[in-house]
Amino acid sequence: MTATTTAAAPAGAPSPERFRPEYHYSAERNWLNDPNGLVFVNGTYHLFYQHNPFGSEWGNMSWGHATSPDLLQWQEQPVAILCDDQEAIFSGSAVFDEHNTSGLGTTGNPPLVAIYTSAYSDASPLAGRQAQSLAYSLDEGRTWTKYSGNPVLDRASADFRDPKVFWYDGTAGSYWVMVAVEAVQREVVLYKSTDLMAWEYLSTFGPANATGGVWECPDLFELPIDGKREAMKWVLVVNLSPGGIAGGSGGQYFVGEFDGVKFRSESTVTEGLQTDDSRMREYSWLDWGRDYYAAVSFSNVPDGRRIMIGWMSNWNYSAQTPSEGWRNSMSLPREVTLTRQNGALMLRQHAVDPFNGPGFRNFQRGPQPLASGAVELVGAPGEVARIDAEIEPGRATRVGLLLKAGDGEQTVLSYDVAEGVLRLDRRESGNMGFHEAFPSIESVAVPLENGRLRLQVYLDRCSIEVFAHDGRATITDLVFPSESSTGVGIFAEGEGARLLALNIKGH
Template sequence: MKTLTTAAGTTPAAISDPYRPAFHYTSERNWLNDPNGLVYLNGTYHLFYQHNPFGPDWGNMSWGHATSEDLLNWDEQPVAIACDEHEAIFSGSAVFDEFNTSGFGTAINPPLVAIYTSAYSDASPLAGRQAQSLAYSLDEGMTWTKYQGNPVLDRASADFRDPKVFWYDGGAGRYWVMVAVEAVHRQVVLYKSADLRSWDFLSTFGPANATGGVWECPDLFELTVDGDPEDSHWVLIVNISPGGIAGGSAGQYFLGTFDGVAFRSKSTVTEGLQADASRMREYGWLDWGRDYYAAVSFNNVPDGRRIMIGWMNNWDYAGSTPTGGWRSSMSLPREVRLTRVDGQVLLRQKAIDPFAGPEDGGFRLGARALAPGVTDLPVTAAVARIDLEFSPGPAAGVGLVLRAGEAERMLIRYDTTDGMLRLDRRESGHVGFHEAFPSVESVAVPLQDGRLRLRIYLDRCSVEVFAQDGLATITDLVFAAEASTAMAIFADGAGAHLVALDVVGY
């Protein structure tokens, strides 16, 4: 297995903090939240993010910065865009202005342009407002200059934020499109621009589906269905907090059309602010866990791939998580695609695999009947990729025990009685730091040919579960004791079979 590095550039063995991730990005120290400005340029992926340069709690919002050539090994860079006495630098996006439409660069050296939300402080003439501003870089994202004409788009609103900008080239013309939100109105607002400086209103979308909290961090992109260029849909991402499917923060998605002016959803279940909470499971959710939020995608990725990253935390308890001088990490990057299953178009997610390539050792079990009860495994892991396939048969349930110790464990269980996959972290270790943290997450997962396939990425303070090749995912934080690394499989009743189990880790 390849040697993995952290943001600080150290090998996992050199890390003293038992919760510091081995293969998820986190800043070396201080607070981190929403991914921002995701863009690929000249062989390098740029991850900007909400960051407090001065402490492990939310505040002094600036853009942190990390770079990678493979989306797995990240180098932390200096703070990219810093707050000042007039504004905090809230979430946004970055684009490669290849044709220098903004005029910030030249034809020979076109700029990277960041479009971010200025959250104006009491010291500013625009105190209390949120408006959209620009900064540009002429050295591939290493240094940034704020545009003197900021803000470039001001609706005189206190909650107008999180612009995602992309280049549109379609029937309506060729121009930049901004997708932002009026957060408390649960409304997506769209604008267009020829030069990134002057913006014209296009349309609005929403409220729709989940509206139990503010809308944040939208994204809009087109994907083909199973690679068919004649069959495509536009995907609108809207993150919401609170009001997520598992409680607190979450991301939802809509499928529809975009004609360069308006997004029209084909997957809206309920409209308006009085949505029926009993229909929450009918909505499109990016993830069914409690710790995948503010997910947005990279601009400019080669070959038209759509790769997303989310913040691996939840606003219910983000300020209370029991880490050291750092707080929060990013999810694994995920390539997202559309696929058709039983006539329904669904989002499929596949993580960029930190264990890909030559692998040393590992543990494998082949096909066998499962005895009722718990079967301990002769392998331990706090950091691993686990591939698991069950044929539950007539058993009431099957599952996996992870991070087990003297008085703690995490359960991943499939119940055949209701077809639900559940992740139970109520006894997973350090759960008492916030009343909302002990929880059970669940998602409906139909068996395929009588089988359940799981790919699980286990890191020092998290677990990401991909079911049925990424048709459903559950992402949760888990703060287990360092010594709690035991694993087991179980079956409730007779007739269940293990098809295969593979564990790669250290």
């Protein structure tokens, strides 16, 4: 969690801290969007992010900075890389240059190197361009120096951005690989370098699958299939806005092979720029909600784990959400793995659990039958909590949970048995008047397993993150309920449903 501030509010008005999340990172003040430069070094996770140090609206893009020993407790640090009159500091990545390939440190003190997009202003000789630049730190990210030879990669493009850099060691050799985008062309472009400064073009991927918006914030990494190191595949993540599966911003991914030069997708459904979105649900999506965007992964994580964080908002309404003095937050970190399901390869996501420890209340029910109708779970924590539920719908047509419920307010997580579809309905969730696109229903196909539905739901003050069947499908949505709307309920439509287990942990 992050440090919070308190401010006097007018009598009868909600506190400006009312919706500040408890277990999702938010900056103490001002605007936050895309996570950048995620890296683990010497026992510390570093989260950099797009940040306006001077206001709560987008602008003056710089890299904010927070650190954590465990991905749960975050400490905000001073702004890492500040914009100036020549450039804004757009998205990118950071690497621990352990062998000092860049020469920006020493053998005894290798540098952290940030690779970011310079968005050049009118005052710059490169006005209007986006190119890739470096900054480096010799004190584990506390202070940063911009490289004097910036930019290190310039395609004379207005939309070349968001470099994700990693060290490749394979049959083609050993070198740094940069994965960036030509955003408007919906292309991922790959380069290689031995020193992070001189870059050689490798290949281009795309357009493919979802192309209804610009492509941004790519990532490329290798994962074992079902934990078996002898069976590996590469995953290419591409975020896009608009054009997400739920409307506005979203993130898709491709599974395939990378030989050190070219990524070859084995999960492409459609190629080229698409004007017909009728096949959208056949694509692979990181999340089926409206509020999980620009997700990228940490580099240098121990044991080869792949942990991602997304921006928990949507460009449709991110500037209008009801907060004061601060705006927007990150998702919970998620460990992603690759699994085979019904012959297809797909990502499975598990949240880094803030409730895995003492000091929380436990509420349990089941096993027991579920009569047709809704039952309030009196005494269950429902504002900041984790809900684990296993339900056997039986002959019922619909089952689910009522979340953040109060007088005239509720968010409904429901499962339609005939359709095999899980839905999160926030049309009665509370404050929705700040933007016409906010009231919505998100949905994802989730087949029952052995006739059962398994759900894990994380509630924070302004968010709901749903993980179905051990993270095979996720839905992330913001909600802004009244302070009194903390009720939890369970319901069935029709007879024959059974609650096999329910555990709610929170406060």
